Amino acid sequence: MIKPFDDVREQLERQYVDVVFDASSGLSGEQLAAELGRHRDENPDEPRILTKAWLLHLLCSRGRITPEPGDPFVGKLEHHDLPRTLRTEWLKAAAREFEDDPPAVPGAWNGQLDCASHICPDWGQLCNLGAVGLRDQAAAGNSVFHQAVAMVFDGLIALIKRYNALQPHPVLAALAERPPRTLHEALQLAYIYHEVMELDGMEIRSMGRFDLLYNDLLLHDLETGDLTRDDAKELLKYFWIKFFAKTQGKRFGKPFLFGPDPNALTQLAFEAYREMRIVDPKFHVRVAERTPQPFLEQMVHCILDGCTSMVIVNDDRQVEMLAQNGKTVEDANEYVLIGCYEPAIQGKELNCSGASTLNLAKSIEQVLDAGDFPTFQALKDAYLGVLDRNFTAIADKVRRWERLWPVTSPTPFLSGTMSCCMEADRDISEAGATYNTSGCCCIGLADAADSLAIIEQLVYEEKRCTLAELKEALAANWEGFDELRLSARHGVPKWGNNDDRVDHFAVEIGNFLGERINHEPNARDGVFQAALYGILPTVQGFGRRTGALPNGRRAGEPLAINTGATTGMDANGVTSLINSVTKVDLRHFPNGTVLDIMLHPSAVNGEAGVGTVISLIRSHFEKGGMALQFNIFDADTLRAAQQAPEKYANLQVRVCGWNVRFLHLSPEEQDMFIAKAEAAQ
Numbered sequence: 001m002i003k004p005f006d007d008v009r010e011q012l013e014r015q016y017v018d019v020v021f022d023a024s025s026g027l028s029g030e031q032l033a034a035e036l037g038r039h040r041d042e043n044p045d046e047p048r049i050l051t052k053a054w055l056l057h058l059l060c061s062r063g064r065i066t067p068e069p070g071d072p073f074v075g076k077l078e079h080h081d082l083p084r085t086l087r088t089e090w091l092k093a094a095a096r097e098f099e100d101d102p103p104a105v106p107g108a109w110n111g112q113l114d115c116a117s118h119i120c121p122d123w124g125q126l127c128n129l130g131a132v133g134l135r136d137q138a139a140a141g142n143s144v145f146h147q148a149v150a151m152v153f154d155g156l157i158a159l160i161k162r163y164n165a166l167q168p169h170p171v172l173a174a175l176a177e178r179p180p181r182t183l184h185e186a187l188q189l190a191y192i193y194h195e196v197m198e199l200d201g202m203e204i205r206s207m208g209r210f211d212l213l214y215n216d217l218l219l220h221d222l223e224t225g226d227l228t229r230d231d232a233k234e235l236l237k238y239f240w241i242k243f244f245a246k247t248q249g250k251r252f253g254k255p256f257l258f259g260p261d262p263n264a265l266t267q268l269a270f271e272a273y274r275e276m277r278i279v280d281p282k283f284h285v286r287v288a289e290r291t292p293q294p295f296l297e298q299m300v301h302c303i304l305d306g307c308t309s310m311v312i313v314n315d316d317r318q319v320e321m322l323a324q325n326g327k328t329v330e331d332a333n334e335y336v337l338i339g340c341y342e343p344a345i346q347g348k349e350l351n352c353s354g355a356s357t358l359n360l361a362k363s364i365e366q367v368l369d370a371g372d373f374p375t376f377q378a379l380k381d382a383y384l385g386v387l388d389r390n391f392t393a394i395a396d397k398v399r400r401w402e403r404l405w406p407v408t409s410p411t412p413f414l415s416g417t418m419s420c421c422m423e424a425d426r427d428i429s430e431a432g433a434t435y436n437t438s439g440c441c442c443i444g445l446a447d448a449a450d451s452l453a454i455i456e457q458l459v460y461e462e463k464r465c466t467l468a469e470l471k472e473a474l475a476a477n478w479e480g481f482d483e484l485r486l487s488a489r490h491g492v493p494k495w496g497n498n499d500d501r502v503d504h505f506a507v508e509i510g511n512f513l514g515e516r517i518n519h520e521p522n523a524r525d526g527v528f529q530a531a532l533y534g535i536l537p538t539v540q541g542f543g544r545r546t547g548a549l550p551n552g553r554r555a556g557e558p559l560a561i562n563t564g565a566t567t568g569m570d571a572n573g574v575t576s577l578i579n580s581v582t583k584v585d586l587r588h589f590p591n592g593t594v595l596d597i598m599l600h601p602s603a604v605n606g607e608a609g610v611g612t613v614i615s616l617i618r619s620h621f622e623k624g625g626m627a628l629q630f631n632i633f634d635a636d637t638l639r640a641a642q643q644a645p646e647k648y649a650n651l652q653v654r655v656c657g658w659n660v661r662f663l664h665l666s667p668e669e670q671d672m673f674i675a676k677a678e679a680a681q
Contacts, residue, residue, distance in 0.1 A: 002072050005237040012071070012241045013248075021064035021078045025166060029080035032063065036082060048090070049410035049427055053148035053155075055083055056200060056413060060155035060162075067167045072238050073188055074163045074172070075195040084201040087409055094404040098397075107545025108362045109390045111397030113405060114352040114439070118338045119197075121417040122347030123208035126193055127186050130179030131156045134416050143425050149416035156196060156413075163192075182226060183217040187239045197413055205338040207281075208346055210256040215265040222264075229268065236272045244280045253282035253309060253658035257336045260288035260315040262295040274302045279309050279652050279659040284337040287617065288315035300613045303630050304604055308652055309659035311341060311594060311629045314621040317587070318343055321626070325518060325590040326527065327435065340657020341533055341592035341627050345435055348420055350428050350524075352402075353439035353531065353591055356394040357538060360509060361444030361559050362546045363387050364451045368471055376460040379467075380452065384512055391440065395520055395528060398438055402523035405429040436526030439591040440517050443534030443542060445506055446495045446560035450551035450569070453502040454492045458484075458550075474548040477555050489552035489569075496565025498576035503583050514588025531591035532584070533562045535656035536669070558672070561656060564596050567672070568679040574599070574616060582623035594627040595620065596654070598676055600634050629654050635677040638662065642670060 005012075027035065036055055043051070064078040091113075104110075129137065131153055138149035157176055164172035171185050180186040194204055221227040227235070243254040258266050273283065285299060303310070322332035322343055335343040342353035363386040370386075373379035406429045415421040415428045426432035458464040465473075465484055473481035493499035495506055510532065517530040534542075539559040548555045551566065560566045563581050570577045574597055581595050597616065604612050613630070620628055631654045641648035641662050651662040653673055662670065 002234070002238065003070060005234050005241075008070065009241065012238070013245050015068070015071070015242070016076075016245045019066060019076055019078075021066045021076070022166070023064065025066070025162070026062045026064035026078070028064075029078070029082075032058065032080060032082060035062075036086075047144050047148075048407055049148045049412055049429075050144060050151070052083070052086070052200075052410050053151040053412050055086060056152045056196065057155035057158070059083075059199065060152075060159035060196065065159075065162055065166060069167070072171075072184065072235060073191050073242060074167060074169075075191045075242070077159065077195060077199065079199040081199075083199060087201050090408045094401075094408050097400065097404070101397075104393065105362070105366060107359055107542050108366060109356065109358050109394050111356040111394040111401070112354075113398075113401035113408065114354040117203045118205045118342065118344075118351060118353045119202050119411075119414055120204065120206040120208065120336055120338050120344055120346055121193070121197065121414055122419070123190065123213055123417075124347060125417045125419060126189065127180055127213060130175065130189065131160065131193075132177060133179055137422060138416055141422075141425065145412070145415070145425055145427055146422075148410070148412035148427075149422070152413045153416055156193065159196070160192060180217070181220075183214055183221050183232060184227075184235060186214055186217050187235065191239065191242060200411070200413055201409075202411060202414060205252075205255060206284075206336040206344070206346070207254060207256045208336060209258075209334075211258050211263050211266040211269065215263045218265045218268070233268055233272045233275075236269060237276055240272070240276065240278070240281050244278055247280065249279040249660060250664060251280075252339070253280040255284050255337060255339070256281050257284040257286065259286035259295075260291045262292065266295065267298065270298050270302060274305060274307050277305075277307055277650055277652075279661060281309075282658055283310035285310055285312045286315040286318070287312050287621070289621075291315070293614075296614050296617070297610055300610045303613065304609060304632060306632075306650075306652055308630050308632065308654045311337070311627055311657065312617055313337065313341070313627045314625060317621065317624060317626055321587040321590055324587055325529065331434070337592070340535060341594045342439060342531065343590065343592060344437075347418055348433060349435035349437065350433040351435070351437045351439065351529070351591070353437075353529075354441070355398050355438040355528075356440045357534075357542065358387070358390055358394060358440055358442045358513075359444055359542045359546065359559075360387070360442055361447035361451070361549055362542065363390060364448055364549060365474075365547050366390075368467075368474070368550075372467055376456045379455065380508075383452070387509075387512065388516060391516055391520075394440060395522075398528075399521075399523040402438070405524075431524040431526070436522065436524035437591070438522040438524070438526065438528045439531050440528055441531040441533060441538070441591070442513050442517075442589075443539055444546075444559040445509065445532060445563060446566045446569075447549055447551055447553060448509060449495045449502055449506040450492075450566060451549050452505045453494075454488045454550040457492050457501075458487060470550060474550065477548045478552065485552050488550060494551075494565060494569040494571075496570030496577045496580050497572040498579035500583075503580050506580070507583050507585075510584040510586075510588055514585070518588065518590065529591035530589050532586070532589040532593040533656075534559060536561060562594050562596055567675055570679070575619075578616070578620050578623065578625065582620065582625050586624060586626045589626070592627070594629055594657070595625060596629055596631070596656075598631045598679075600677075601632055602634075604632060629657075631673075631676075633677060635674050638670065638674045638677055642667075
């Protein structure tokens, strides 16, 4: 019998702090490393996928574990980062190929092998077949790939048996023999799989279509009396707190997807989530035109209650977009969001959504550095040419990295859950998925559109300054050019105010990016996909390497986040912001996009406020918007939290695709949100 969640919550939140593993339960780190070294010495020509599988089996069968009394879920395994260490060794060796590459323009773009940060197993296969079924399926084949998959799932079974031997429980005994038949069994299997997958160095960025996956098990448990509704809610809380405890809410959040057709588990999950008031996990919510109003009201009540760790996506438009970009309609309907906002087909797609970044604002700086232009059209054409060349460099770099994937990051533990990989007899690293896509995140749209509008108006139309004089102001970081900067910031229309004089530049840029990036071949029998978002660390990092811009931004400052306006420039309210964003054909961005909306609490009070937020969501989606996320607070509350943090320990902020506690932000980041809240007021 487990204790009420609230009675042990504080203990559960710290369960990953200073874990003590049972020394008698397995080998020490030095012994495990020695075993790996001995195996590699004895098998110098072994395919790397078998080496990886052997290591995971070693850790599962002989790594130290620990009892977790009173917790309905187990999953702690001491691994000493051996898989990550091995992968780092292989990556360093592969990186020698790039040693003689000419340096890229700092801050203009990046391209990398994003094989580990955005994955989603086929949770349905895991639940339907269980560890034993997946092992047996692989053992029926005789290829190296099938051997590797069978080995890792044999290791998973061994680990489950070891947990049961240390802390006997009927759930563990069952999972060692068959697929899950209860909600508790399914969640326990998912958690153990998650932990082993992540110790392999892969970040699971979607826990799947949660309500669709497990609702039948919930209903079965309720019908048989194995669980009451309150029991099931407690079980969810015990399950979710483990994800928070692992990172203390400081790493991006663990995504769970709901909708568009809510069921009993959906309602229960949102009740538990609201009661927990937690930043991690985070919720992805598919909302279609058919999604019922009562569920939307439940969701919005969560948001208005401060539980804002969710992104709401336009389900009808997402399916349409994915179908237009190479997916079958049937597959498109099975999408999840991996990471923050990036769609991927569960069980059929490996979307390397973070493979590259293209800085739209830095390209303004590059074109201004290129020389003079007799007409604005010539300058704009040159700007698009810079974007084209930068993406060409991105695609070349990413393709070269992707060709090295099989020797740097073979992943049989992921591939074994995916029927497409098993049927193709190819690991995910060898393009075994049905869809193999590579993302290009385009950041700084507002900065780029605003800058083009300013150059056109102040230089070429009003002739307030010459292009040379504007360049001089930028080189001086606007010091000594206060009057010109004032004109740039407040005398020219800005993105986010429903003004076609600037919005049309964003539309043109969006059309160009979609046509240039989407369908460009990658090296994995797939294509690149454009995204239109920039998470906070990205816009900060690229902003530090971007000089002063014509829109009045000073060198080193963060770029605009996602598709929103630059801070304080969306002066005409939320409706105008939505109207600007939805002028862009967001179907050009199958790798994801989102709009951040900040509201003052006074604007959304009571039941009328619930209706206001639902109307905003519906309006945005009817106009073609793809996704929304909310912050609802006032600047005074944030300032008070700075002054008396102990009184605001649970105050959440939607950073980008995840939430954090406000007090965990740096002082600079706190001030940034205060400035945004002031602008919203």
